Amino acid sequence: MKKRGIGISCNTHPAGLKGGGDPSQALIRVKLDGTLDLVIGAVDIGQGCKTILRQIAAEELSVPLEAITLSNFDTDIGLMCTGTFASRVTFIDGNAVIRAARDLKDKIKRFVGSQLGVEPEQLEMADNRVFVRDNPEKGMSMAAIGAAANWGGAILVGTGAFTPGAGQDFDPETGKMTAIASLAFGACVAEVEVDTETGVVDVLKLVQVYEIGRAINPLLCKGQINGGSMMGISFALTENLFPYYPAVDFAPETFSDYILTTAADMPKEMIYDIVEVPHPNGPYGAKGFSEMTASAAPPAILSAIHDAIGVWITDYPATPEVILRALEAKSTS
């Protein structure tokens, strides 16, 4: 018999290490043709930080996205960054990039001021050029700035670094503290169908909402949510390194027996929404949230299984064997 159920989960996720000691650095330099090199230490593992960090630098410096080349490939000369983990890169590297861009902006204005004989405070930066606020005709394009600086024996480099605070204001009585590292929030509803003859669980529908401060790139956020959902379904239903732990028998050795979700396991309906409540310390209010997209679905799925067949599965994953054993235990008790 096929039985349906609905379950809900709520979760929260910090960006990076809340105890501090989690810095990132960024460096931006103006090249000969006025385009920019952005150097960071974070690795893009597909989440898209190469795009997001360039977007942030382009926004700060009023230059086109295409004018910025991002370099993060050399760990010898690359900058300090604790790594791509814990949804920290947009939040922490993003802040470092903003600081580097603002530092560079100051230096560009001082350089252009000396070239045009005006005070840096009178200058504005917009549309890929720097100009006098009260006389916009008078100014220099980024291409002219790049040529004049680099051929003129100057170097225009902006640097910035950021680390979340160590959270030392923790109040042991109330638990209250200033969450300088971001906290994102999520909720997930899962609808499942359990086949009580075979033990197979189908996830029919996932509805999720995430409060992420600000979606700097909504398409990349969508990718994180849908991708995290597929990982979550995998954790909940199939992936198991030691199915008979603590015994190591039948430990999977290949993708034939360590089962990942495929396109065929995708719920027919995957609905999500993003809520934006800007975080005071995030880059443009953004929080880190990617990792929580993988942890939202599993508890909702196990709750939905309980709703469907009346048994609580308390260990992941709820494989057909686990479901059938639980049903058997229920019927004999």
Place this chain on the structure above:
Amino acid sequence: MKYILSFVLNGQPVDVLAEPTDTLLDVLREKLRVMSPKRGCDEGDCGACTVLLNGEPVRSCLTLALSVAGQEVMTVEGLSKNGKLHPLQRAFHEHYAAQCGFCTPGMILAAKALLDKNPHPTREEIVEAISGNLCRCGTYQEVLEAVQAVARGEYAEVKE
């Protein structure tokens, strides 16, 4: 003992020395330096090494190189024409259907083999066609949407 293997790769005839134990993946990546087929599991489970053999998707890690003599092999390198991306490549790009990109060449070729035979597939037919390709980033929804967009004609072939 090496043999001269002749086949058609992305429309061009190639001759290459191959041992009887070489797989098509070995020959493509290590002898011909065609790098889009990825060596994922190297035992036929993951689909990252998918290439088209006479238009059909096959696991190049399980295909003995000498068995493709005289036949047509296509990899992602053969999709773009005169520097213009294939509709599937553009759709994958614009729908963010590639995250880390490791499964992407196999996904694109699996989708191409489907659309060549069935230009207007249902959701179930697309899902079945790509269900042999694992994606650890979980981009299945985006891949599905990209293939559906191509099937709807939103990415017309660029005129040469």
